[in-house]
Amino acid sequence: MGELLTASSQMTCPHGGIVIAIPTGPRASIGGAPVVLSTDIFQITGCHLLVSPCAGVRWIVPSRSSTGGGAAALTSDSVATCMGASGGEQGTVLVTAAAQTRVAGL
Numbered sequence: 001m002g003e004l005l006t007a008s009s010q011m012t013c014p015h016g017g018i019v020i021a022i023p024t025g026p027r028a029s030i031g032g033a034p035v036v037l038s039t040d041i042f043q044i045t046g047c048h049l050l051v052s053p054c055a056g057v058r059w060i061v062p063s064r065s066s067t068g069g070g071a072a073a074l075t076s077d078s079v080a081t082c083m084g085a086s087g088g089e090q091g092t093v094l095v096t097a098a099a100q101t102r103v104a105g106l
Contacts, residue, residue, distance in 0.1 A: 002077030003098035006033035013054040013082040014091035017047030037071040044082060052084035057093055 005011075006029070011019035022041040023034040042057035059072075061079035080093040 002075035004030060005036050005074040005076065005078070005095065005098050006030050007036055008033035009036070009095065010097040012094045012096060013044050013047050013049075014094065015047045015049040015054060017044040017049075017054050017082075019044050019057060019082075019093055036074050038074060038078075039071040042080075047082075049084075049090065052086055052088065052090070054082040054090050055085045056083045057081070058083055058089075 005021070007021045007023055008031070009021065011021070013019065020043045021036045022043065023036060024040050026034075027037070028035050038059040044054040044056060047053035047055075057080045059074065059078060059080045061077075076095045076098040078095075081089045082091050082093055084090050
């Protein structure tokens with residue numbers, strides 16, 4: 001299992017845009033940042049693709065072993081595609097910095 005992704009993890013589109021994770025509910029956090037789930041909202045800003053810049057993310061392969069609130073958690077091994085405003089796929093999300101590999105609960 002890869003490192004858990006949080007709202008402060010660094011992700012980009014293949015054209016240099018920044019992926020922003022927006023958690024949609026309360027959940028566990030790592031270092032003060034909420035763990036992100038496949039059901040959260042992901043926006044992309046600053047994509048340099050001129051014709052139809054990347055605007056959102058669709059997760060294809062979330063984590064199979066971590067869940068939160070019934071939804072799959074995301075790890076650095078998860079796979080997502082960037083989506084243009086028209087809904088077309090435009091490349092794979094690149095995770096450049098995740099969170100940590102181990103979490104302990106009570």
